[in-house]
Amino acid sequence: MKRAILISLLALLLAPAARASVEEARARITPWSGDWWSMRRGRMCNGYRDDDMSPFRKHDRVTGAHANDWERRHHYDSDYPKWYGHCHAWAAAAISEVEPTHTIRYRDVTFHVGDVKAMLTEGHYGDKATVFGERNTGDGSDFQDIYPDKLWKVMQDYIGEQKLPLLMDLDPAVPVWTYPVYGYRIEYNRSDDGRDLYDGEMTLFVTNTTVPPDYVGCLRLIKHYTFQVRMRNGAIVEGSGRWTGRSRQDHPDYAWYPASRGQENEELVFSVAQRLADQASDSGHDESRVFSERLAAMADWNRQQGAHDLVPDRRSHSSAPGTLFVQNPALPDTGVTRRHFARSAVRSRSHTAITAHPESTIGWAAAARARLARGAPT
Numbered sequence: 442m443k444r445a446i447l448i449s450l451l452a453l454l455l456a457p458a459a460r461a462s463v464e465e466a467r468a469r470i471t472p473w474s475g476d477w478w479s480m481r482r483g484r485m486c487n488g489y490r491d492d493d494m495s496p497f498r499k500h501d502r503v504t505g506a507h508a509n510d511w512e513r514r515h516h517y518d519s520d521y522p523k524w525y526g527h528c529h530a531w532a533a534a535a536i537s538e539v540e541p542t543h544t545i546r547y548r549d550v551t552f553h554v555g556d557v558k559a560m561l562t563e564g565h566y567g568d569k570a571t572v573f574g575e576r577n578t579g580d581g582s583d584f585q586d587i588y589p590d591k592l593w594k595v596m597q598d599y600i601g602e603q604k605l606p607l608l609m610d611l612d613p614a615v616p617v618w619t620y621p622v623y624g625y626r627i628e629y630n631r632s633d634d635g636r637d638l639y640d641g642e643m644t645l646f647v648t649n650t651t652v653p654p655d656y657v658g659c660l661r662l663i664k665h666y667t668f669q670v671r672m673r674n675g676a677i678v679e680g681s682g683r684w685t686g687r688s689r690q691d692h693p694d695y696a697w698y699p700a701s702r703g704q705e706n707e708e709l710v711f712s713v714a715q716r717l718a719d720q721a722s723d724s725g726h727d728e729s730r731v732f733s734e735r736l737a738a739m740a741d742w743n744r745q746q747g748a749h750d751l752v753p754d755r756r757s758h759s760s761a762p763g764t765l766f767v768q769n770p771a772l773p774d775t776g777v778t779r780r781h782f783a784r785s786a787v788r789s790r791s792h793t794a795i796t797a798h799p800e801s802t803i804g805w806a807a808a809a810r811a812r813l814a815r816g817a818p819t
Contacts (some may be wrong), residue, residue, distance in 0.1 A: 555654025573693030590682030
C-alpha cells in the first residue's frame, strides 16, 4: 500500500506542468517614437536645438501664421506640474500619421524630424476619444480600474480583430502618461483558487517616448502585469478580473482610441504639417497611408455599431446605447497655474484679511500647492 502511494506521489511530481494557454496579437502598424514635449520646457515654441529656430517659428515662417505665439501663451509655463505635456497628442499622432524620417528643405526653411513631429503632435492635442475605463483624478476614483478582463476584451477588439494600436495611460496614479500599445501577449493557466479561476500574465508591447525629438523609429518598451480572471467555456466572464501582486499598484489606468482629430492651437496649419511629413518620410510609407484610412474606417464603424461603452459599469457591464466620443481625459488643466497665481495676487492685496486670519491663508496655500501638484483646478 505504501509502495503504491509513493509511486503515485512520484508520478505527480514528475508529471509535466499543465501547459499555459497563450493569446497574442499585434497591430498592423508599429507606432513611431517621439518627444512628449513637456509644457514646462516649451520646446515647441522655444526650440530644442541651440542653433536653430523652434518648430513653430519655422511653421510660421512658411505659413504666415502665429502658431508659435499661440503655443507660448497657452501650452508653455515653467510652473506647470512636471507631467504636463503632449504625450497623449504624440501617441495619437504616432498611430495615425506617417513618420518623418529625414531632414528636408521647404520654402527655404530647413525642417528636421523633430520639427515635423512637433507639428504632427500638436495637431492631435485635442483629439476626441473613445474611452475604456476611467481616468484616476484622485477624487474617489477606482484605483483598480481599468480591470484586466475589460482591458483584455478591448485589446481583442482593437489589436486582435481590427489590427489597430490602442493608446493607454500606463500610470494608475493621477498624472497621465500615455503610450501607444501595438501588441499584447497573455498567458493564462487554471488557478489553484477555484475551478473557473485562471491566473494570467499580460505583456504589452509599447512604443516609448523617452527619445530625443529627432529620433527615428520605434523604441520598444515592454510592460508585464499579473491578474486573475474567471473563464467559462473559454470565454472571459465580465466583471471577474482583478489585478494581482505588484500589478495592484502598477497597471494601466485607462485605454482610448482616437475618434476624430482635434487641435487646440488654432494657428497651426495642419495640412502643411502633413505635407512636410510626406516629404520627410521614406518611400515605403504607403502602408501608413493605408493605416490612416483604416483609422477613419474604424471610427466610422464605431459610430455605426456603438460597440463600446465610455466607462465600464462594474455592476451591470452593459454597453451604452452608442459609442461616446468625449473630450480627451488626458488633457491637462492648463488653467491651473493661471488660477493659482491670480488668486495669489488677490490674496496678497487682501493684507487686512490675511492679518486677521493667518491660519486660513496658510491652509489655503497648502491646499493650493497640493491641487497644483496633481493638476487639479485650484
